[in-house]
Amino acid sequence: MLSTSEFDRTPSLPLALSRQQITYHLDSIWQGYFSDIPRLNTVDIAYSQPWKRRLGLIRLSLDSSKSFIGINALLQLQEVPDYVLYTTIAHELTHYAHGFGSPLPRIFEHPHANNIVQRELVRRGLGELARRCDDWIDKQWFSFYDMQREAGWVGITHTSRSAYHHK
Numbered sequence: 001m002l003s004t005s006e007f008d009r010t011p012s013l014p015l016a017l018s019r020q021q022i023t024y025h026l027d028s029i030w031q032g033y034f035s036d037i038p039r040l041n042t043v044d045i046a047y048s049q050p051w052k053r054r055l056g057l058i059r060l061s062l063d064s065s066k067s068f069i070g071i072n073a074l075l076q077l078q079e080v081p082d083y084v085l086y087t088t089i090a091h092e093l094t095h096y097a098h099g100f101g102s103p104l105p106r107i108f109e110h111p112h113a114n115n116i117v118q119r120e121l122v123r124r125g126l127g128e129l130a131r132r133c134d135d136w137i138d139k140q141w142f143s144f145y146d147m148q149r150e151a152g153w154v155g156i157t158h159t160s161r162s163a164y165h166h167k
């Protein structure tokens with residue numbers, strides 16, 4: 001299982017900065033749980049918008065040379081538990097593995113049919129993490145979201161996706 005010790009490899013960095021090392025977290029989850037999935041193109045990850053009803057997304061560039069994983073900008077805030085960020089990255093990696101937002105062959109018709117993401121996470125040993133994530137989202141997300149919106153999105157940054165042209 002991933003634990004907070006994953007963050008402890010860079011103890012000299014403030015925790016807020018560690019949350020910003022999102023590329024590191026992507027690589028760490030890929031190596032730890034998706035090492036059988038080939039990285040066939042350039043995969044970039046960045047915090048995107050503070051969406052209300054979306055934690056993340058994955059898109060493939062028109063020429064298939066790049067995949068982009070966008071993570072809800074609010075997930076960089078420490079009030080959101082680590083397992084929510086981890087699960088969200090793993091969720092998007094599952095789509096990549098299934099051929100959605102990636103050059104890999106598409107092995108299902110729809111990215112969320114029949115709980116395929118949940119089943120994949122369980123199969124890869126991430127079921128408990130995903131369960132805790134779902135629980136936190138169910139109980140905390142909307143009040144947390146409203147609070148951040150009322151505060152004027154203090155403390156969040158997001159990366160422009162203008163370099164990407166997606167369908």
Ligand SMILES: [Zn+2]
Nearest residue numbers: 091095111112
């Ligand atoms: Zn999804």
